[in-house]
Amino acid sequence: MASTDFARQIAGYGLTTAGILYRLPDHPSILQEYIWQDYDLAPRFPELNKFLAFWQAKLDGKLFRITVAHKDLIGPADLSAVSGEFRLQ
Numbered sequence: 048m049a050s051t052d053f054a055r056q057i058a059g060y061g062l063t064t065a066g067i068l069y070r071l072p073d074h075p076s077i078l079q080e081y082i083w084q085d086y087d088l089a090p091r092f093p094e095l096n097k098f099l100a101f102w103q104a105k106l107d108g109k110l111f112r113i114t115v116a117h118k119d120l121i122g123p124a125d126l127s128a129v130s131g132e133f134r135l136q
Contacts, residue, residue, distance in 0.1 A: 063092060067082070067110065070109045083095065
C-alpha cells in the first residue's frame, strides 16, 4: 500500500516550506521565525492558507512576512554532465 505522502505527490502536491516571520505578542518590535512544512498544491497553496487562517484566528503573534519555497518531488530528474576525477589517497 502506498504511503499518504506518495499518493499526494501523484495527485500533484509538492513539498512546500514556509518561513513565517512574526512579531512576538509581548514584544512587537522583536521578530521570530516559525518554519512550516507540508505537501501542498502550487500556486494557490490551500494547505498553507488554511494554516495561516488558523494562525490569524487563534494565535497572538502578528504575521510580518511569509517566504514560500515549493518543489515537485516527482518529475523528470535534473542531470548535469560533470567531467573530472576523484581519487582517494
